[in-house]
Amino acid sequence: xxxxxxxxxxxxxxxxxxxxxxxxxxxxxxxxxxxxxxxxxxxxxxxxxxxxxxxxxxxxxxxxxxxxxxxxxxxxxxxxxxxxxxxxxxxxxxxxxxxxxxxxxxxxxxxxxxxxxxxxxxxxxxxxxxxxxxxxxxxxxxxxxxxxxxxxxxxxxxxxxxxxxxxxxxxxxxxxxxxxxxxxxxxxxxxxxxxxxxxxxxxxxxxxxxxxxxxxxxxxxxxxxxxxxxxxxxxxxxxxxxxxxxxxxxxxxxxxxxxxxxxxxxxxxxxxxxxxxxxxxxxxxxxxxxxxxxxxxxxxxxxxxxxxxxxxxxxxxxxxxxxxxxxxxxxxxxxxxxxxxxxxxxxxxxxxxxxxxxxxxxxxxxxxxxxxxxxxxxxxxxxxxxxxxxxxxxxxxxxxxxxxxxxxxxxxxxxxxxxxxxxxxxxxxxxxxxxxxxxxxxxxxxxxxxxxxxxxxxxxxxxxxxxxxxxxxxxxxxxxxxxxxxxxxxxxxxxxxxxxxxxxxxxxxxxxxxxxxxx
Numbered sequence: 001x002x003x004x005x006x007x008x009x010x011x012x013x014x015x016x017x018x019x020x021x022x023x024x025x026x027x028x029x030x031x032x033x034x035x036x037x038x039x040x041x042x043x044x045x046x047x048x049x050x051x052x053x054x055x056x057x058x059x060x061x062x063x064x065x066x067x068x069x070x071x072x073x074x075x076x077x078x079x080x081x082x083x084x085x086x087x088x089x090x091x092x093x094x095x096x097x098x099x100x101x102x103x104x105x106x107x108x109x110x111x112x113x114x115x116x117x118x119x120x121x122x123x124x125x126x127x128x129x130x131x132x133x134x135x136x137x138x139x140x141x142x143x144x145x146x147x148x149x150x151x152x153x154x155x156x157x158x159x160x161x162x163x164x165x166x167x168x169x170x171x172x173x174x175x176x177x178x179x180x181x182x183x184x185x186x187x188x189x190x191x192x193x194x195x196x197x198x199x200x201x202x203x204x205x206x207x208x209x210x211x212x213x214x215x216x217x218x219x220x221x222x223x224x225x226x227x228x229x230x231x232x233x234x235x236x237x238x239x240x241x242x243x244x245x246x247x248x249x250x251x252x253x254x255x256x257x258x259x260x261x262x263x264x265x266x267x268x269x270x271x272x273x274x275x276x277x278x279x280x281x282x283x284x285x286x287x288x289x290x291x292x293x294x295x296x297x298x299x300x301x302x303x304x305x306x307x308x309x310x311x312x313x314x315x316x317x318x319x320x321x322x323x324x325x326x327x328x329x330x331x332x333x334x335x336x337x338x339x340x341x342x343x344x345x346x347x348x349x350x351x352x353x354x355x356x357x358x359x360x361x362x363x364x365x366x367x368x369x370x371x372x373x374x375x376x377x378x379x380x381x382x383x384x385x386x387x388x389x390x391x392x393x394x395x396x397x398x399x400x401x402x403x404x405x406x407x408x409x410x411x412x413x414x415x416x417x418x419x420x421x422x423x424x425x426x427x428x429x430x431x432x433x434x435x436x437x438x439x440x441x442x443x444x445x446x447x448x449x450x451x452x453x454x455x456x457x458x459x460x461x462x463x464x465x466x467x468x469x470x471x472x473x474x475x476x477x478x479x480x481x482x483x484x485x486x487x488x489x490x491x492x493x494x495x496x497x498x499x500x501x502x503x504x505x506x507x508x509x510x511x512x513x514x515x516x517x518x519x
Contacts, residue, residue, distance in 0.1 A: 045095050045099045045100045045103060046092060046095035046096050046099070046100060049088070049091050049092040049095050050092050052088055052092075053085075053088045053089055053092045053161075056081075056084070056085050056088055056165070057085075057161060057164050057165055058164070058165070082131070082162070082165070083129075083131075085161060085162070085165055086128065086129050086131065086158060086161075086162075087129070089128065089157070089158055089161050090125055090126075090128055090129055093120075093125060093128070093154060093157070093193075094120075094125055097119060097120040097193055097194075097197055098119040098120055098125070101117050101119045101197055102119055104117070105117065115198070115199045117197045117198050117199075118196070118197060118199065119197065120150055120154075120193065120196070120197065121150070123151075124149075124150045124151040124154055125154060127151040127154060127155060128151075128154040128155055128157070128158040133155050134155075135152075135155050135156045135158075135159040136148050136152045136155070136156055137156065137159075137185055137205070138159075144204060144205050144206040145204045145205075145206050145207075146204055146205075147192075147202050147203070147204050148188075148189065148192055148202070148204075150192075150193060150196050152189075153188075153189035153190070153192045153193045153196075154189070154193070156185055156186075156188075156189040157186060157189045157190065157193075159185075160182055160185060160186045160189075163182060176212075178209055178212040178213050184205065184208065184209055184212070185205065187208065187212065188203070188204075188205045188208040188209075191203070191208060222264060225264060226264060229262050229275075233259050233260070236255065236258040236259045237255055237259065239254075239258070240254035240255050240258060255280075256279075256280055259280055260277035260278060260279065260280070261277070261278050261279070261280055261281065262275055262276065262277045262278075263275070263276040263277075263278070294365070294377070294378045294379075294380055295318070295377055295378070295379050295380070295415060295416065296379075296380045296382065296414075296415070296416035297313065297379050297380065297381050297382070297413065297414070297415055297416075298381075298382040298383075298384045298413060298414040298416075299313075299352075299381070299382075299383075299384060299412065299413040299414075300383065300384060300385045300409065300412065301351070301352040301353050301359075301360060301361050301362065301381060301383045302351060302352075302353055302383070302385065303351070303385075303409050304351065304352050304409065304410075304413075305348065305349055305350060305351055305352070306325075306332070306333060306347050306348050306349075306350055306352065306355060307348040307349060308409070308410050309352065309360075310323065310325075310333070310348075311410075312410045312411075312413070313413060313415070314368055317415060318368070318375075318377070318415075319373075319375070320368060320370045320373070320375060321370055321372055321373055322335040322336050322370055322371075322372045322373075323335060323368050323369070323370050324336075324368070324369045324370070324371075325366060325367070325368055326366060326367040326368075326369070327355060327356070327357040327358065327359070327360060327364070327366045328357035328358055328366075329357070330356060330357040331344075332344065332347050332355050332356055332357065333347055333348075336371075336372070352381075360381055361381065361383060362381065362382060362383035363380075363381070363382075364380075364381050365378050365379065365380045365381070366378070366379055366381070367379075384414075387404070387405035387407075387412045388402050388403065388404055388405055389402070389403055389404075389405045390402055391403055
């Protein structure tokens with residue numbers, strides 16, 4: 001405000017001159033009040049004082065430089081004028097941080113605010129008048145990380161004014177530069193005063209310089225255009241909810257009909273458009289957001305342990321067999337055939353909020369995977385430490401009573417959203433089939449034909465059509481009952497024993513073929 005560019009002040013001055021000329025007749029007939037200027041607008045509480053201070057500092061427009069330079073020389077050579085500078089600076093700061101704040105409070109500007117602004121105290125303002133007070137940046141124990149008090153901020157601002165007034169060859173830069181040492185001291189002090197008034201956390205000179213270096217001018221960019229389009233689509237969603245109420249099906253149809261997916265194009269279309277709206281695509285079944293694969297879980301994160309979460313919720317309620325739990329992208333627990341059970345055993349007795357990677361607390365979303373069942377889900381956690389049960393009232397009345405929940409901690413939780421569903425059958429289910437419910441008839445797949453053939457006598461064995469060289473073996477299945485074996489025995493022969501007999505018979509057949517016919 002005090003070191004603002006000349007264009008804004010020149011434009012404001014020209015506007016006041018034009019308003020004064022256009023309203024000349026009104027000025028003659030109507031006297032200005034104390035709260036309004038000659039143009040009829042509300043009078044500023046601090047602009048006139050700031051103009052006077054700028055004049056004393058020698059800062060002004062080109063046509064005022066000569067007169068302001070004279071004022072500056074007077075301050076350089078006159079101690080009383082230095083006191084005048086400090087008094088003028090105090091009056092301007094009082095108007096900014098006391099008079100204006102009280103005015104806004106009196107207008108009920110902050111009646112709905114959580115914190116009411118607090119004006120700077122008179123004792124702090126009086127401290128900037130004393131010329132013997134050393135500014136914070138010039139003290140022997142000064143550190144850039146120190147956070148200044150309101151009085152320190154006022155003294156630092158006053159030292160910046162005095163620096164401009166004392167040095168005739170020095171003038172502040174026309175634009176703010178974070179590498180300008182005096183500019184950073186002035187901005188830090190002014191910002192901390194504003195923060196003190198509105199009860200915002202104050203910053204040190206070191207932190208303020210880092211913040212100022214990261215500020216990017218706000219201009220109309222593609223991001224702003226996209227944000228505006230998102231707001232328009234949000235209006236459509238709110239309109240559908242307003243029209244259809246709690247009917248989720250109708251709301252969904254309305255959103256699909258009214259909302260659009262809009263592309264921002266780099267080149268214009270044939271019709272000259274840079275925005276190309278299209279209908280909303282169908283939900284992607286593999287997308288967490290589209291398929292609603294996010295489950296809400298309410299529990300006491302300060303009392304629940306990881307072991308309780310595994311046994312009571314993930315395995316028992318959600319049906320995970322070999323879960324892997326990820327918090328912040330890091331694995332805090334994992335099960336599987338190739339996993340050492342002692343690797344994550346240390347995390348089992350830990351409270352959820354004390355787990356690695358920041359823990360599982362209120363508002364945390366963690367992932368659960370189970371590759372053995374092709375299950376994957378994300379869980380949004382809500383901390384809840386007070387639980388109540390609704391029970392039927394005594395007597396014939398239908399009134400219900402709410403009582404504290406006295407169940408064990410592992411039973412106090414709430415799950416919302418759709419639970420995950422197994423998308424691929426497990427090995428146990430595939431092997432079991434329907435063998436336990438009904439007896440299936442023998443199929444062709446239950447028999448295996450074995451031909452004992454000697455590799456060195458394939459031709460001779462091919463001419464032998466004796467069926468005794470072929471043995472039909474019934475393959476054992478879980479559902480098949482004991483059946484007569486091919487050798488006429490009362491019970492089925494074990495598979496290993498049949499294999500040994502088959503090898504022995506193969507050896508005998510090979511010897512018979514080698515010996516040739518007798519007689």
